[in-house]
Amino acid sequence: MAQGATHEVRSFFQVCLACRHGRGCHLARRPGCRSDGASNDNLNAVLWDQTSVEFKANALGAYALGRVRLDEALADKTWTAAPVEQTGAFQDLPPAIILDVDDTVLNTSAYQAWTIAAARASRLRHGRVM
Numbered sequence: 678m679a680q681g682a683t684h685e686v687r688s689f690f691q692v693c694l695a696c697r698h699g700r701g702c703h704l705a706r707r708p709g710c711r712s713d714g715a716s717n718d719n720l721n722a723v724l725w726d727q728t729s730v731e732f733k734a735n736a737l738g739a740y741a742l743g744r745v746r747l748d749e750a751l752a753d754k755t756w757t758a759a760p761v762e763q764t765g766a767f768q769d770l771p772p773a774i775i776l777d778v779d780d781t782v783l784n785t786s787a788y789q790a791w792t793i794a795a796a797r798a799s800r801l802r803h804g805r806v807m
Contacts, residue, residue, distance in 0.1 A: 719793050726786040736781040747774070 726732055750756045754768045776782065 717793070719789065723786050723789045723793065726780065726784075726789070732780075739781060 750758070751772060757763045757767055780786075
C-alpha cells in the first residue's frame, strides 16, 4: 500500500472511531460520518485485529504451545500427529510442520482496511453516503 493510501486509511479510521463513539460528528461535518450508532462489522473487526492485545496474546500463546508440542514431538520418534493416516516407517522421514495460513501467519488487516476505505469512497462518488 502506498504511503498516501496508508495515511488515508488511518485518517478514515480516526474519523470512523470518532463517529462510532459519538464524538466529532457534529464538529467534523465530514461526509459519511454517522452519529446514529450504526456499526460496521468489517471496520470493527479490522480495528480489533490491528489494536487488540487479546488477538496478539492468543496468537503468541498458540505459537508458544506449538513450540512446546514441537519439541515434545521431535524428542519422540514414534509420535505422529496423524496416527490413523500415517502408517509404516514414518519414523525415518524428516519432520514436517503443516499449518493453515490464517491471520496468525499472514496479517491481512491492511488489505481489509483498504477494502473498507475503497467501499466508502465508492459510495461517496455515487452519492450514497454511509
